[in-house]
Amino acid sequence: MRAILTIACASVVFAAGAQAQEALKRCQQIKEDGERLKCYDGLAASPSATENPTETNDPSDAAWEVRDEKSPLDDSPLFTASLRSSDGKASLVMRCKDRKTEVAVTKWGFVKCG
CATH class of the missing domain: 4.10.810 (Virus Scaffolding Protein; Chain A)
Incomplete structure (x- = not known):
């Protein structure tokens, strides 16, 4: 992991x-x-990396979908950032939940086996 x-x-x-x-x-x-x-x-x-990334006007930043929420159960932070590929066939998802960082890469469509 x-x-x-x-x-x-x-x-x-x-x-x-x-x-x-x-x-x-x-x-x-x-x-x-x-x-x-x-x-x-x-x-x-x-803007530099130390500034708030939501204030940037760079079109490449618009591709990131970012959610910063709190768990309704215990108010622990839940942060999720996802980036979809330019052709829309895959995405990268990173999140922090329950004080653990998780990363997933997803691919849509048929994957030929064999």
Whole structure:
């Protein structure tokens, strides 16, 4: 279970790093100094990881469905985050329930065996 959680978290971190690298490369390709500076300023002005993620306007964040609730039985926290694949055939679900972290990957459709 820990290995699955580690792999899921690492994939999210590496994906975010790759997006940041792509944004820097786009800025580097701009020839005009003023426009290139505006591009870098835009990257620096984007929300950091320490800010509230619900305040971001990045369209890639809109794909995450996040629920932060409390259990009606004992008021313990229940946090769920899910991300559906771009083709809609699979999803990644991570949740914290009863002080345990759970990760699941689901795939819709027929899986051929044999």
